[in-house]
Amino acid sequence: MPIELRPVTDSNFVEWCKAVRHGFGIHVHPDDITRLRKDRIELERLIAAVDTKSERIGGTGGADSYSLTVPGGATVPFTGVAYMTTSVTHRRQGVFSSMMAQIHDTAIERGDEISGLWATQSDLYGRFDYGLAINSYDWEIDPSYGAFTHSPISDDDESDAHVYFVDADEAAGILPGIYEQMRTQTIGTVERNSGRWRYELFDEERVRGGLSARFFAICEEGGEQTGYVSYRMDRKVVSPDMVTLDVIEQISLTDTAHAAMWRFLLNFELVGKITAHNRPLDDPLWWMLSDPRRLNRSMHDALWIRLLDIPKALEARTYNADGRLKIGLVSEVQPEIAGTYVLDIDDSQALVKKTTDKPDIVMTPADLSAIYLGGVTPGPLVEAGRIDAITSGSLAKLHGMFSTDSAPWCPHYF
Ligand SMILES: CC(C)(COP(=O)(O)OP(=O)(O)OC[C@H]1O[C@@H](n2cnc3c(N)ncnc32)[C@H](O)[C@@H]1OP(=O)(O)O)[C@@H](O)C(=O)NCCC(=O)NCCS
Structure with a gap:
């Protein structure tokens, strides 16, 4: 079935709302459509995946604009991915994947440094380089x-x-x-x-x-x-x-x-x-x-995140230990960001550059995202075969640098 990703406007907003709620198995009350439009959604950030044969919406997606507090207290521009559904009539044809790709492209164009979401199922978002950062x-x-x-x-x-x-x-x-x-x-x-x-x-x-x-x-x-x-x-x-x-x-x-x-x-x-x-x-x-x-x-x-701009996101937070560490990133999803990043941390602040040097420790962007907020320690990820500590002492360094005094928490659902 041919699908086209189109903007959501006032003319298809009601159909879009119904499609979102149907995706989660609920009916939408007419008053809630008005409330959503007035108080919650940013129309220009929504996507309707339209079946061009029937001209009906077969998938929905979108994002809310936020800023996220990172270790050290800075806030970074953050895309909150939400409203993701594919109609049961259009499942497993790549609709969800194409909407996620568009959401990430838009987020990067806007200059957002991190995106994140609450997942209905925990096996959905690792494929898009999301890491589980908050439990x-x-x-x-x-x-x-x-x-x-x-x-x-x-x-x-x-x-x-x-x-x-x-x-x-x-x-x-x-x-x-x-x-x-x-x-x-x-x-x-x-x-x-x-x-x-x-x-x-x-x-x-x-x-x-x-x-x-x-x-x-x-x-x-x-x-x-x-x-x-x-x-x-x-x-x-x-x-x-x-x-x-x-x-x-x-x-x-x-x-x-x-x-x-x-x-x-x-x-x-x-x-x-x-x-x-x-x-x-x-x-x-x-x-x-x-x-x-x-x-x-x-x-x-709870919150899954993806670092959209690796150097900027890494420079936005503070660190618990000074030093130098070369992190190798491997990604089939984002080959353009793969490579080795050297973190030079002085007085808790990092300067981050790409390097052609060999890495001390290798991981996926999903695992870097998981440890980024300090709520997930890297040791178990090494034991699980997700992170590869190459040089001696690199795991202890990574742990010492990324750890925080308190666990991250996101009390807001979106
Ligand atoms: C989850 C959902 C959006 C997936 O939509 P879809 O258009 O069928 O997904 P795609 O065809 O783009 O599939 C993308 C990949 O995810 C996998 N996938 C999709 N749904 C999955 C599921 N429920 N469980 C495990 N894997 C799933 C697909 O197999 C595919 O994998 P591949 O890239 O290795 O082939 C859809 O099933 C849905 O609407 N579910 C109910 C609402 C929901 O849970 N939304 C998520 C909100 S956080």
Whole structure:
């Protein structure tokens, strides 16, 4: 079937939206089409793969524009790949691959240095040189096991961290400021613009999945708002009279705000279970609980990234150790970027150039992308046969240079 990649305009936007949702097995509500257009999508970044025989859309794709916080705190222009579907009628004919190629070409033309995505299936994106850079946990805990043995807020502490409820209107004015401060200090996070905040906070019954409307609570300390939580109650009974509290998002700017917010959540009565999704790998709660095994943590892949401009991306982040390392990249997908890159790191900053010298260590761009944010250590990738450490000490050097003080985290889905 002949397929042509075409722009999405106001005239085919409704068909495009329906095709995206059908690709994920859901119907789209007419109001959501309006919301998507107004608050979420950038029309010029969308693709419709049109079957030229039937003139119907057989595939959809696109991207959102973000900037990504990298180790050291710089933010780099970032393409957030999204909306990728091929209709069941057009599968396995290369539609998805051709849309991905166009998205990458456009991203590079725009000057974006990194692209990234959340994958529905973990075997889809390695073929496009994406590496799994962030893993995160889904949590489940019975709050009756919520006692702390350790906390940054001790009984005689001066901290005045306190938590209070706000309604949805007030929350809409407070949450974006706290999120924005968090994103500048959190590796792997992207920003949310005002439209996207409206989109995220939309809370009519049809988007609640049978749960309550959202509740919001804020942590304040020293007159500053330093954390928030947004959650729903699931009235489906866990045990007699017990409900589930489902944390949608919990953000803290300080250790004391984190402790105060989780003390608040774990103090609820008539709640038999608390669930929280996409928590950072190094969240301190596990280390605060008296019976940490009660915090069930199930790990899943979160953000996959691809370095689009290798030297610029490598120079954008800071490093944990100075020195010189020659990284060889092999890629069938991007032969134009294959070769050896020498990293000269001085005072935590890298100068990156291509060289004809022999490499110290060899990997694919996907594996370089995986270790780039510091959330994946290279040792297991060597053991897995993915990275080839050629010169002695090269793995230790790579590890020392790329490691970070905290795990990357991306609380924003796209
Ligand atoms: C995933 C999806 C977009 C693939 O579309 P497609 O047009 O059939 O893919 P292509 O024909 O371009 O295939 C590209 C490659 O990926 C492989 N591939 C495609 N779908 C795959 C899948 N579900 N599992 C494993 N491999 C898959 C193909 O075999 C092909 O491999 P090759 O290059 O080695 O031959 C499509 O199956 C789909 O819409 N799935 C449901 C929605 C979804 O999961 N979207 C992804 C959002 S992150």
